[in-house]
Amino acid sequence: MALLKLKPFLKINSPILTKALTRNLEATSIEQSAPQKFTLDDKVAVVTGGASGIGFAIAKEFLKNGLLAVNILDIDKRKLLTSTRTLKQEFGEDRVISSEVDVADAEQMDNILRNTSVDFEGIDIIVNNAGVLDDTNWENQLDTNIRGSVIGTLLGMQYMAKTSSGEGGIIVNIGSSMSITPACGFPIHTLTQFGIAGFTRALGSSKLYERTGVKIFGFCPGLTDTNALKQLEEKAINHNFVGEFEEEMKDVNLQDPVNVAKGLVEVLGDAQPGSIWIVENNKSPFELEFPKIIERKKIEREETQQSATDTTQAKAQ
Numbered sequence: 001m002a003l004l005k006l007k008p009f010l011k012i013n014s015p016i017l018t019k020a021l022t023r024n025l026e027a028t029s030i031e032q033s034a035p036q037k038f039t040l041d042d043k044v045a046v047v048t049g050g051a052s053g054i055g056f057a058i059a060k061e062f063l064k065n066g067l068l069a070v071n072i073l074d075i076d077k078r079k080l081l082t083s084t085r086t087l088k089q090e091f092g093e094d095r096v097i098s099s100e101v102d103v104a105d106a107e108q109m110d111n112i113l114r115n116t117s118v119d120f121e122g123i124d125i126i127v128n129n130a131g132v133l134d135d136t137n138w139e140n141q142l143d144t145n146i147r148g149s150v151i152g153t154l155l156g157m158q159y160m161a162k163t164s165s166g167e168g169g170i171i172v173n174i175g176s177s178m179s180i181t182p183a184c185g186f187p188i189h190t191l192t193q194f195g196i197a198g199f200t201r202a203l204g205s206s207k208l209y210e211r212t213g214v215k216i217f218g219f220c221p222g223l224t225d226t227n228a229l230k231q232l233e234e235k236a237i238n239h240n241f242v243g244e245f246e247e248e249m250k251d252v253n254l255q256d257p258v259n260v261a262k263g264l265v266e267v268l269g270d271a272q273p274g275s276i277w278i279v280e281n282n283k284s285p286f287e288l289e290f291p292k293i294i295e296r297k298k299i300e301r302e303e304t305q306q307s308a309t310d311t312t313q314a315k316a317q
């Protein structure tokens with residue numbers, strides 16, 4: 001069978017994703033059970049981009065905290081082999097599996113998630129972490145960061161939602177501080193990160209959570225010491241951009257990926273559906289507050305009134 005090709009963003013023309021979307025968005029109710037204290041014990045997780053950096057640190061931290069098993073997904077076969085070996089040595093052969101995959105390929109992702117779900121009798125957590133920072137190879141960046149997150153989220157709903165084949169779960173979409181604060185040095189990367197945050201906030205609706213039992217939230221690291229930050233000067237579309245980016249980031253401390261992973265474990269149970277968290281400077285994560293529409297309008301109105309007053313005063317002089 002030919003590989004499915006999704007048209008980016010505007011239409012979902014993949015039968016796999018259409019099924020995932022319609023079943024879960026149209027369902028009207030599910031039976032709710034009493035909330036219990038969250039623990040990673042006996043849970044099964046899938047971490048994309050898990051062969052290195054932040055994804056690897058998350059897989060390791062989950063296992064340290066009692067996770068039953070993790071499937072780490074990555075496009076880089078060599079790194080995947082090394083990371084899988086390292087995790088198996090530390091946590092046991094049975095608790096770690098890995099799959100070579102491109103997260104932007106819906107069919108490959110569907111096969112992997114279906115097999116994981118069958119082998120472990122369900123999936124509890126999916127971390128859509130795979131991502132690249134490279135504005136010069138911007139189409140691959142859009143595919144990996146945006147398409148990958150959309151595919152991982154919609155298929156995650158398909159396999160975890162109580163309204164389809166699952167028992168509820170958690171989807172974490174990894175964004176970045178550029179999900180909130182644009183970086184003039186990397187405008188296309190900023191676009192992907194804003195997209196991840198917007199998508200996560202929209203699908204993280206508590207109404208959807210009540211129906212499906214799948215909690216979706218965003219976790220956004222600041223600058224973190226991984227391969228993604230290497231050779232930055234070759235990854236900007238204008239040579240001035242790197243200097244400007246470095247200027248913007250000069251007060252930020254590069255954090256250890258382990259800090260991101262520990263922060264995620266800290267908030268995994270309590271994070272609300274649709275919430276967006278920042279973790280930076282080697283500190284604990286904090287949740288972002290967004291202005292409500294009414295407050296935004298108020299700011300706009302005050303600004304309009306102020307500019308009308310300024311114009312009147314200027315005319316009077």
Ligand SMILES: NC(=O)c1ccc[n+]([C@@H]2O[C@H](COP(=O)([O-])OP(=O)(O)OC[C@H]3O[C@@H](n4cnc5c(N)ncnc54)[C@H](O)[C@@H]3O)[C@@H](O)[C@H]2O)c1
Nearest residue numbers: 049053054074075076102103130131176221223224226228
């Ligand atoms: N490092 C930072 O400063 C930083 C800051 C904020 C957010 N992030 C985000 O954290 C996530 C992880 O990045 P990282 O810093 O650990 O970088 P990294 O390069 O160490 O890890 C990214 C992993 O994703 C894999 N990958 C890339 N494209 C893929 C694809 N199409 N399919 C499957 N796997 C793929 C890579 O092989 C790699 O193992 C990314 O989403 C990134 O945007 C990183």
